[in-house]
Amino acid sequence: MCTSCGCSEGALPTLTDPETGETVAMGTARDHLHHDHAHAHAGHRGNAQQVHAAVHGTTVTLEADVLAKNNRLAERNRGWFEDRNILALNLVSSPGAGKTTLLERTLTDLASELRMSVVEGDQATARDAERIRATGARVVQINTGTGCHLEADMLARALRTLDPPMNSILMIENVGNLVCPALFDLGEHTKVAILSVTEGEDKPLKYPHMFHAAQVMILNKIDLLPHLRFDVAQCIENARKVNPDLHIFCLSAITGQGLTAWYDWLRKHVSGTKPDTTPP
Amino acid sequence: MHELGITRNIVAIVTEHAGDRRVKRVALEIGKLSAVMPDAVRFCFDVCSKDTPLEDAELEILETPGRGCCLECGAEIALDQPFGRCECGSARIECISGKELRIKEMEVY
Numbered sequence: 057m058c059t060s061c062g063c064s065e066g067a068l069p070t071l072t073d074p075e076t077g078e079t080v081a082m083g084t085a086r087d088h089l090h091h092d093h094a095h096a097h098a099g100h101r102g103n104a105q106q107v108h109a110a111v112h113g114t115t116v117t118l119e120a121d122v123l124a125k126n127n128r129l130a131e132r133n134r135g136w137f138e139d140r141n142i143l144a145l146n147l148v149s150s151p152g153a154g155k156t157t158l159l160e161r162t163l164t165d166l167a168s169e170l171r172m173s174v175v176e177g178d179q180a181t182a183r184d185a186e187r188i189r190a191t192g193a194r195v196v197q198i199n200t201g202t203g204c205h206l207e208a209d210m211l212a213r214a215l216r217t218l219d220p221p222m223n224s225i226l227m228i229e230n231v232g233n234l235v236c237p238a239l240f241d242l243g244e245h246t247k248v249a250i251l252s253v254t255e256g257e258d259k260p261l262k263y264p265h266m267f268h269a270a271q272v273m274i275l276n277k278i279d280l281l282p283h284l285r286f287d288v289a290q291c292i293e294n295a296r297k298v299n300p301d302l303h304i305f306c307l308s309a310i311t312g313q314g315l316t317a318w319y320d321w322l323r324k325h326v327s328g329t330k331p332d333t334t335p336p
Numbered sequence: 337m338h339e340l341g342i343t344r345n346i347v348a349i350v351t352e353h354a355g356d357r358r359v360k361r362v363a364l365e366i367g368k369l370s371a372v373m374p375d376a377v378r379f380c381f382d383v384c385s386k387d388t389p390l391e392d393a394e395l396e397i398l399e400t401p402g403r404g405c406c407l408e409c410g411a412e413i414a415l416d417q418p419f420g421r422c423e424c425g426s427a428r429i430e431c432i433s434g435k436e437l438r439i440k441e442m443e444v445y
Contacts, residue, residue, distance in 0.1 A: 119441075239370075
């Protein structure tokens with residue numbers, strides 16, 4: 057293990073294609089950039105200017121955006137999606153809100169109608185990818201190791217293996233986490249935040265960055281409402297307080313209640329991502 | 337704990353600019369609405385800068401307050417969260433500052 061940052065072989069992100077069973081490491085220069093320069097400073101200071109600088113230091117203006125690299129790669133992904141008329145959705149939630157179950161149901165119900173593929177993100181295992189694959193959809197699994205979110209370069213690498221078809225929907229299931237994924241643009245068209253009624257009504261207030269960054273919120277597991285003290289109206293009010301423009305769906309991925317509105321939204325947006333400019 | 341990855345980025349960017357010079361000081365600007373905790377960055381900085389030109393460098397963090405502009409009436413308001421409500425009653429607020437996550441400058445020997 058590296059004592060500088062705690063990273064180790066097992067902690068590097070990996071990409072698994074369940075169809076071939078092949079797993080490849082996604083470690084990039086980004087992960088170990090600091091190692092390359094480990095002893096660059098043990099240098100020589102010969103001339104007077106350097107002696108002066110050695111005492112007082114020289115200030116260098118950088119004005120560098122820390123997330124610039126991720127944002128640049130995300131824009132590249134976004135352009136790639138637009139060229140291929142792919143509606144890319146970044147599904148974010150806390151662990152256990154029902155992202156994978158909602159995906160399984162959506163993929164099964166719309167299989168004959170819409171072309172969809174999936175990128176699964178988890179710290180470990182390809183269990184979710186196996187569940188998705190069982191529906192017949194094409195899927196690849198990213199394992200982030202110790203990472204708590206997907207980044208644009210991981211998605212770019214996954215896209216090379218997945219090769220989603222033109223005029224389709226790409227579902228990106230992010231690592232279950234309501235904090236970090238809000239900061240890392242993947243190049244998606246829409247962030248879809250999923251909240252389940254077994255969590256608190258106040259979650260949008262407690263994790264405002266995520267609900268502010270999302271354009272769609274899905275309130276899942278509403279079939280459980282009779283057994284819970286969960287105030288749907290209060291939850292929606294809290295969500296709108298954080299983001300008045302949120303598009304909200306209340307549904308149950310298990311019973312199917314409320315799914316029609318979600319499916320209509322998908323149908324509408326997959327055809328609306330890029331106007332058809334091809335001549336007749 | 338995205339601060340660990342973010343601090344690694346900071347160290348990598350500064351290292352790249354520093355070349356073979358040692359870094360004496362790094363100044364960051366972290367907005368109050370950036371979802372990044374300055375204390376966590378400080379904590380990670382000691383670990384991430386070890387064995388790099390930034391080892392033992394002083395870390396300066398300028399925290400920028402959050403400000404928003406009401407999309408209904410145009411008024412500017414202070415924000416301590418990424419959302420808020422204007423005096424006119426509107427919750428449609430565009431954040432105009434406070435999301436910064438930037439390396440301002442470095443001092444090198």
